[in-house]
Amino acid sequence: MKYSPVTNFINGEQVSGDGQILEVFSPVNGEVISEVPLSSAVVVDKAVDAAREAFPDWSTLTLKERVQIFFRYRQLLEKYRNELTALVSEENGKTSAEAAAEVDKSIELTEFATSLPQLCVGEIEVVSRGVECRSERHPLGVVASISPFNFPNMVPNWTIPNALALGNTMILKPSEQVPLSANRITEILVEAGLPKGVLNVVHGAQTAVEAICDHPGIDAVSFVGSTKVAKIVYKRATSNLKLALCLGGAKNHLIVLPDANEEMTASDVAASMTGCAGQRCMAASAMVAVGKVNAIIDRLCEETKKIVPGKNLGAIISKQAKERIEDYITEAEAQGAKILVDGRGTTVEGRENGFYVGPTVIDFVTPDMKIAKEEVFGPVLAILRTSTLDEAIEIENNSAYGNAASVFTQSGGLAKYVVEHASAGMIGVNIGVPVPREPFSFGGWNESKFGTGDITGKSSIEFWTKPKKTTTKWNPEAKTNWMS
């Protein structure tokens, strides 16, 4: 094993797990690189005790004092950029360029957290003679962050800098498939000066997550992962009267109109469907081709053929995930769809035990097919044909998900029509991956998100804090009235 076994990190110390041990594979070559403990409720209990103990001192520092740690953390992320990039690439399988972009995004997220003293200012107003109202935001207490496999560095950084800078203490439960980056992030935060107990990492899977949802010492839970588990976590955490924000899966539709710029559309759609091997919640999954767009589809196929597994296309997280993706393609073909580019049965020379699926483009998919409805989470694009824009919008609107949707056109009026009618939280115009950059917030609609607010940017301030409203009267001359 290249890396020593992963341990939990509680109250500034490494703490062994108490249950089953799972092997950690590198999807790049299928080798076992480490092992991770599947911790029990007892470990969660210890982590909550540490976070509760750290909360009074941490939360009474000023916001300006707390963000000093994130200024240092940001510099350290830059210092260790290459090492963090290599770790992400190794445990998740994405290409070095994609892993570096992920670390850069974590730097941007941290920069946003350092701006919180400018954004999280209170309000005060004289509401009647001699009486003023003031509103300020307070941390929630101990919060939990549960993360998925596809962004081992970035998704923990969606929550850690903002939630901690705003005065909370945290239990992080990373994906058991990619536990290494989370521990390295934690070490770097300690190096930046984070006091012990403020961030605690519990490794594990279902049992640890259930213990988090049930623990009375945890005030709020954020979750990022599949819709199936997002629903379970949202229901369980809120039924235990916790605040919860749970981001789920996606099925993003790209509507392509005949007047779209051929070159830009083809390369953007190809990049969106294959980036991170299609394992991102903003990936193009379905292209709705309106009218005569055959030239764009031909060019798209040419573009996808330039994307080579093991070179500029990363690996799929596991053998099971690779098989699941290939099953979707095979089923669509059996139902009458036409495979224009086929990525099944891909191997990479020298990495024969790695998990790879090549870019796959499937034409003449119909809305009733499984591949049109479900999240595939691989480098696979299903093309659905329509003759009108309204039919295309109807297909997008009928999706259970609602993370992202994009339109490709040169017409401002038609673009506006799609922006107004698409049922998704993040919309793109001539952009394949419409991620809102800081200070805008990240979050979808429908079954792509449960709970109010978004997970990053300005909107996250409302999730990670609670408002306190104070009404004050100091002048005894103010007459007693109905609000005295």
Ligand code: NAD
């Ligand atoms: P997942 O739902 O399998 O796992 C997410 C987390 O939940 C992990 O930490 C895992 O240990 C835990 N978990 C798994 N099964 C559980 C169960 N039965 N009970 C309790 N906890 C459980 O997701 P994944 O496969 O790691 O990640 C891929 C998914 O995440 C995709 O669906 C993708 O769209 C989604 N995702 C969404 C966003 C977003 O912003 N909406 C961002 C990234 C990923």
